[in-house]
Amino acid sequence: MRTLRWLVSAQNLCASARWLSWAEPCKSHKPLVSLARMAHTSSTPAPPKDSNTPKAVTPFEEHFSTQQKDKASFVQVLDLFCGRDVRRRGHVEMIEAALKWMPEFGVEKDLEVYNKILDVFPKEVFVPKNFIQSMFNHYPRQQECAVKVLDQMESYGVCPDVNTCFLITQTFGKLSHPMKKYRRIMYWFPRFKYTNPYLIPAGIEADPVSLSKYCLERIADDRDARITVYQLPSTEQCDDGTIKEHTHLVGIQSQDQIALLEEHDRNYPVLVEGPFNLWLKKTCVNYYILRAEPSAKKKEKILDPERSLYYPIYLDLDLERDLGEDHTFDVDEVDEGPVYAMCMAGDEKLLAKWIQGLQETNPILGEVPVLFRLTSGPQELSLSVKQTDSSPQDSDEETTQGERLRMER
Structure with a gap:
C-alpha cells in the first residue's frame, strides 16, 4: 500500500508540473516557476567555471625561503611541521614543497634527509586493511607523493637503506606502490653501480687542477698522453698591498701528437682555438686546442704506376655504383686538420705561457707562427650595432684593423 501511495503522489506531481509548463505566461508566473523547480530539482548541466582565485600558498613555503640554506635549517622546518599537529594535515603539500627546496639547501643527495621527509607521513593510516583496498590503490594521492620522493632519490643517485624500507612499510604497507618502487630501486642500483667506466669522483669540482686533469684525460682518450701542470692557482701580494690571483694552467699532449707537429709544414701557421665547453655533471669547463688547417699537411710524393717496375698499371673502377647516386659528401671522410695539443686555463692570457x-x-713552435682564433663565451656575446650612414670604405678599414690586431696578438 505504501508503494502504491508513492506512485499516486508521483503521478500527481508530474501532472502538476506538466500543467505548469503548458500554462500561458502571466504576471504571476514566478511562484509557479518555483513550484516547477521544486518538482524537478536536478540542475541543468553546464561547463565548469574557471575560478580566478589564487591557489592557497603552502604555509611552510615562507619558512623555506627565510631560513638559512643549510641542512640543519631544512630539518628544523620538517620538525616544526611534525610537531604542529598530530594528524599532520597538509603533509602532501609540505613534502612537495620540501622536494622543490632541497637543491637550494644542498641536501638533494642526503639519504638522512629523504628518510626524514618520508617520516612526515602519518603512520598506520594509509595501510590497506584487506585485499580489495590494496587492489584499488588505497589513498592514491599519498602513494603518488611517496613515489615522487623515491623518483627524486633515483634521479640524484641516492640508494635507499633499511630505514627507508621500514618507513614505507609502516606508512603504506607491503603491497603498496611505494614499496614496489623501493624494490625496483634496490634491484637495479647495485647492478648499475659499477657499469660506468668513467665514474666521476666525488668532490672533484672543488679542485680546478684535478678537474682539469680528469677532463683532459677523458677528452684525449690516450693512455700514453702526458699531462703537464704549467701553473697552479695561487695568490700573490704586490708591493702596493693588493692581492693578485693566479689561475691554473694544465695541458696534455701525446707522443703521436708530438710526431705530427714535427711533420707540420713550416709555411703554414698553427692555430689556437677555443674556448670549447665541456659539461661534467653540473659543472661547465672550457678547454683550448692547438691545431692546423687541413691544407697544412706535407704533400707526399706519389709514385707514378707507369714508372714502377714492381706494380703494373691497373684501373680501380667501382662498377657497383649507380650513375644516379650522388656521394659528394661523406662524414667519415671529412678532414678537419690534426690536433697537436689541448689545455685548460682559467684565463685566456695564460695561453701564451x-x-x-x-x-x-x-x-718547431719557435719557427712556425701561432695564430690565436678565440671566441667569446655565451655570457660575453654582444650584438655590434652598425651605423646606417657608414660607408663601405670605413667598414673595410675596420675589418683590416681587426685582422692586424689579431695578427699582433
Missing part, C-alpha cells in the same frame, strides 16, 4: 711551455718538447 702554454705555447712557451710546449716549445720545450716541440721546438
Whole structure:
C-alpha cells in the first residue's frame, strides 16, 4: 500500500508540473516557476567555471625561503611541521614543497634527509586493511607523493637503506606502490653501480687542477698522453698591498701528437682555438686546442704506376655504383686538420705561457707562427650595432684593423 501511495503522489506531481509548463505566461508566473523547480530539482548541466582565485600558498613555503640554506635549517622546518599537529594535515603539500627546496639547501643527495621527509607521513593510516583496498590503490594521492620522493632519490643517485624500507612499510604497507618502487630501486642500483667506466669522483669540482686533469684525460682518450701542470692557482701580494690571483694552467699532449707537429709544414701557421665547453655533471669547463688547417699537411710524393717496375698499371673502377647516386659528401671522410695539443686555463692570457711551455718538447713552435682564433663565451656575446650612414670604405678599414690586431696578438 505504501508503494502504491508513492506512485499516486508521483503521478500527481508530474501532472502538476506538466500543467505548469503548458500554462500561458502571466504576471504571476514566478511562484509557479518555483513550484516547477521544486518538482524537478536536478540542475541543468553546464561547463565548469574557471575560478580566478589564487591557489592557497603552502604555509611552510615562507619558512623555506627565510631560513638559512643549510641542512640543519631544512630539518628544523620538517620538525616544526611534525610537531604542529598530530594528524599532520597538509603533509602532501609540505613534502612537495620540501622536494622543490632541497637543491637550494644542498641536501638533494642526503639519504638522512629523504628518510626524514618520508617520516612526515602519518603512520598506520594509509595501510590497506584487506585485499580489495590494496587492489584499488588505497589513498592514491599519498602513494603518488611517496613515489615522487623515491623518483627524486633515483634521479640524484641516492640508494635507499633499511630505514627507508621500514618507513614505507609502516606508512603504506607491503603491497603498496611505494614499496614496489623501493624494490625496483634496490634491484637495479647495485647492478648499475659499477657499469660506468668513467665514474666521476666525488668532490672533484672543488679542485680546478684535478678537474682539469680528469677532463683532459677523458677528452684525449690516450693512455700514453702526458699531462703537464704549467701553473697552479695561487695568490700573490704586490708591493702596493693588493692581492693578485693566479689561475691554473694544465695541458696534455701525446707522443703521436708530438710526431705530427714535427711533420707540420713550416709555411703554414698553427692555430689556437677555443674556448670549447665541456659539461661534467653540473659543472661547465672550457678547454683550448692547438691545431692546423687541413691544407697544412706535407704533400707526399706519389709514385707514378707507369714508372714502377714492381706494380703494373691497373684501373680501380667501382662498377657497383649507380650513375644516379650522388656521394659528394661523406662524414667519415671529412678532414678537419690534426690536433697537436689541448689545455685548460682559467684565463685566456695564460695561453701564451702554454705555447712557451710546449716549445720545450716541440721546438718547431719557435719557427712556425701561432695564430690565436678565440671566441667569446655565451655570457660575453654582444650584438655590434652598425651605423646606417657608414660607408663601405670605413667598414673595410675596420675589418683590416681587426685582422692586424689579431695578427699582433
